[in-house]
Amino acid sequence: MAFSLFNFGKSDSNDSKQKVVEVKLDQIVPNRYQPRQVFDKEGIQELAQTIDEHGLLQPIVIREYEPAKYEIIAGERRFRAMKLLQWETAPAIIEKMSDHEAASLALVENLQRSQLSSVEEAQAYRRLMDLNHLTQAALAKGMGKSQSFVANKLRLLKLIKPVQTAILDHRISERHGRAMLDLNEKQQREMLMRIVNNRLTVRQTEDEVARLLGRPLPSEIAKQKAAARQRELSKIAPVAEPGQEASPAPAPANDATPAKKPAKKAPRKKNKTKPAKQINDARLALNTIKKSIKLATDSGFKVTTKESDNDQSYQLVIEIPKKQ
Numbered sequence: 520m521a522f523s524l525f526n527f528g529k530s531d532s533n534d535s536k537q538k539v540v541e542v543k544l545d546q547i548v549p550n551r552y553q554p555r556q557v558f559d560k561e562g563i564q565e566l567a568q569t570i571d572e573h574g575l576l577q578p579i580v581i582r583e584y585e586p587a588k589y590e591i592i593a594g595e596r597r598f599r600a601m602k603l604l605q606w607e608t609a610p611a612i613i614e615k616m617s618d619h620e621a622a623s624l625a626l627v628e629n630l631q632r633s634q635l636s637s638v639e640e641a642q643a644y645r646r647l648m649d650l651n652h653l654t655q656a657a658l659a660k661g662m663g664k665s666q667s668f669v670a671n672k673l674r675l676l677k678l679i680k681p682v683q684t685a686i687l688d689h690r691i692s693e694r695h696g697r698a699m700l701d702l703n704e705k706q707q708r709e710m711l712m713r714i715v716n717n718r719l720t721v722r723q724t725e726d727e728v729a730r731l732l733g734r735p736l737p738s739e740i741a742k743q744k745a746a747a748r749q750r751e752l753s754k755i756a757p758v759a760e761p762g763q764e765a766s767p768a769p770a771p772a773n774d775a776t777p778a779k780k781p782a783k784k785a786p787r788k789k790n791k792t793k794p795a796k797q798i799n800d801a802r803l804a805l806n807t808i809k810k811s812i813k814l815a816t817d818s819g820f821k822v823t824t825k826e827s828d829n830d831q832s833y834q835l836v837i838e839i840p841k842k843q
Contacts, residue, residue: 567600
């Protein structure tokens with residue numbers, strides 16, 4: 520989809536383009552438009568071990584930008600792993616591409632395959648728009664994304680560089696950054712220090728930003744909404760107190776009929792009353808986990824976390840070294 524939109528990556532009848540050749544590693548350089556700025560060293564080491572045990576399953580793709588000098592189009596992680604293994608040459612497919620095509624393909628290839636950080640993804644979208652003179656709508660269509668998704672990512676580029684770097688380094692999350700979008704540069708810098716030093720959660724950050732801007736606190740608004748929902752639920756399906764049963768309505772009196780001795784009732788099993796429907800909020804679960812992490816760190820454990828989110832879910836990776 521994206522390949523046809525940007526007019527590159529089309530197949531060629533010349534079979535030599537797809538021929539795998541051996542190219543010296545010292546003749547290859549990374550792509551200058553590589554969107555990934557932070558490479559996981561442990562991940563590269565694991566990839567190197569896999570390549571060492573099973574071989575390179577897929578050659579890298581390069582282009583010759585000068586005689587006997589090549590630039591990576593796709594496969595920089597594999598390239599780094601081969602360098603770590605001290606290989607002299609790399610299996611590669613050499614493609615003929617212009618600077619424009621090489622830059623665009625490198626960006627698209629990484630957007631489709633790599634788990635880029637939100638800032639890296641935003642920077643890649645911006646470069647693709649500039650290189651190909653695309654609107655947000657055209658870019659979103661070519662990448663198979665909604666326009667609102669692309670627009671929200673691009674908004675992160677309005678953050679000052681220190682905040683963007685903190686997101687890249689996983690010191691704060693994308694949602695921390697989004698909370699600071701309405702602050703000026705000085706306020707963003709000060710808020711970043713508070714988040715990092717005091718380990719503020721996203722909700723705490725949103726509240727602090729609201730205080731700075733004189734706005735209602737998001738946490739209070741959320742509580743009010745939750746209480747309103749609970750009241751509505753109670754009106755629809757009132758719930759009895761645990762262990763209590765509704766009293767039957769008294770029968771109307773009839774003087775003409777003699778009173779009958781009430782029949783002995785068989786003991787009833789207590790009905791388990793269903794609890795009131797709870798208001799589910801994924802952020803509440805996320806904050807509960809973060810509080811547990813803070814308790815662990817306060818107890819002296821070394822814990823590192825990597826947090827990200829998207830339209831469907833929050834992702835939180837927790838690493839606790841076995842040797843403390």
